[in-house]
Amino acid sequence: MSGAILDASNAPVPRRAVDVCVIGSGPGGATAAWELAAAGREVLVLEEGPDRTGRRLTQRDAQMYDQLYVDRGGRTTVDRSVSIMAGRALGGGSVINMADVVPIGDDVLRHWQKTFGLSDFSVERVAPFRERAMADLSANVPDESQLNRNNRLLREGATKLGWRGEVMHHNRVGCAGVGACLLGCPVDAKRNARFVAIPKAVEAGATVVVRARVKRIEQATAEVKLLRCARLDEQGYHEVDTFEIEAKTVIVAAGAVGSAALLIRSGLGNTHVGKHLSLQPQLPVTAVFDDDVRFFRGIPQTFAVTEFEQRDDPRHGWWGFRIEAVAGTPGIVGSLLPTLGEEGRALMALYPKFTACLVLFPDEGTGTVTVRDDGRPLVDYVVNDEQKERLRAGAKAAARAWLAAGAKEVLLPTSPPLRLHDEAELARIDSVPFAPATTPLISAHQQGTVRFAASEKDGAAAPDGRVYGTKGLYVFDSSGFPSTASSHTMAPIITISRMLTKQLIG
């Protein structure tokens, strides 16, 4: 029996009792819904965001950040050091990500076993689910013709410097090179949760309701849990009215910030809930070339410099940093550059000659999520001195790569901006303080706020995903990851969600 995708902004949602309610429709929630519906469970998926596909993904910054991202694209850490980008749409973050597929590494799994006692997460056990995730995503390596000039220039610079790198797998099929991946794909080329797991879940009978916000979970130790929810208006700005759902099993998959905030609002879980947040910050580094690059067309992110990554790091599993090409539409690029006035106008006139990359680095889970009086999340995270050293090292490496590729200028978008023209100037990066709210750091992969641990002394959820102190309440998203799982978390989330869902089904 086929289910349906419903829009709560259109009509009241009646009180309903189901076997399983899944909160969040991103890679974690959608995968769980698919498996559970296929196993015959009555599944209801609640998603706060809209269902937007095809040409309703307009490639316009203001409208798409407003509609497809949490807090209308404006969520940041308390000190405004890091912008927190997370999806709020049917399909979650997989709708607005760069479509990179980087599976969870063996080194990370070994680290989780050794450091967090997660013996259930052995390489041998996880491997089949990892392969399945790659298949679900139709993971493939872009061919040479799909590398745009921005990516080729980063590779050229890295090659000249003798650095290792890789062309990443992605989950695009039929890519038209639109280049606005962060605003959703208007030709629906991403084989993401919206186009794989959600349709499969619906086909197997799941009901999906968009524009539905879960405000609290009650009776979390009872056989039947009560979810207090709200319908949102068409734009998702305001709550229209409320409704209730009863569920024997609840799977929370609202992202590392959203899942923790929901548990905290509901008064659930132990003192680890909301702690150990990893943001995996990213620093943009831009360069200007003499001729047109047009980085805003083609696949924005395919090549990564892996030279500076440390695998099997004894303390962290995966450490160091990597450098990945990136591009953006005019609005987001303009908003990341610190120059205004005539200088800003002259700089943005060079937009077709820009290249850009991100320095991405794994971090320790030192952040916290709490909630304000009105229930909205607060993210507290401090970029510490060790991270600042890696930022400087990463910025230098990125600048070297662009200069080696022939850039006439490298721009570090700090306030004030740092404009570099040759290797001799790289030492100036040593004095960049990276003080809060001076550098546009970005987080696209939040993890770890309800972390899995063998003991409730060490984490908020058991290795099977059950939130400690509850019954039948699970987290199947990146909030369970006890350390950064990968440079791109979509594939790891699908991997772990399916593994834990299969375990739940028995």
Place this chain on the structure above:
Amino acid sequence: MSGTIDYSRRRMNDPSRPFGMLSRRGVIKAALASGGVLAAGAGGLFALRGSAPAVDGLKVLSAHGYRTMKHLAASCFPELRIEPPRLDLARAFDGYLADEPAIAQKEAGQALLLLEYGPLSFEGSLKTFSHLDHDAALSHFNRWSSADSLLRRQVAAGLRRFCSLLFYDHPATWAAIGYEGPAVPAEEPL
């Protein structure tokens, strides 16, 4: 720096509140604390700001807040100095705030008030922000981006990112930056 308020690491720097909590009293206190304007007193401060022309249809911003925002936009983007501008970022900001929580609306207004009195509060000027010429206003605003005060950096970062994102998202700006627009026509009007 005279009159600097250190709001670092306090809960009032709430990310869901675009510019952190800042009371009207706090803004005035900061302004009064500045040596350059002590003699003016609170009444004098408001006189220095002057009156702002009424603006029809504002949902959240006051006429003064609208004026501050409009002057900031024109200072950041020379293209907006032509009247009437093709893009009214101040009205767009007002529209954005209309769908934000009440506390965010209030604090955005306070942030604009702080910016309006910034030249007096922090630099001893006898002009408020909207009375500076565009180059001076931009220089003042740029100094906020790297100020010692976290609060001013936060206000600057929040306003700059909002203005820049909307400005460069607008089709009227694309020809000048060599961008021909979305590769695939959108299905619905924006």
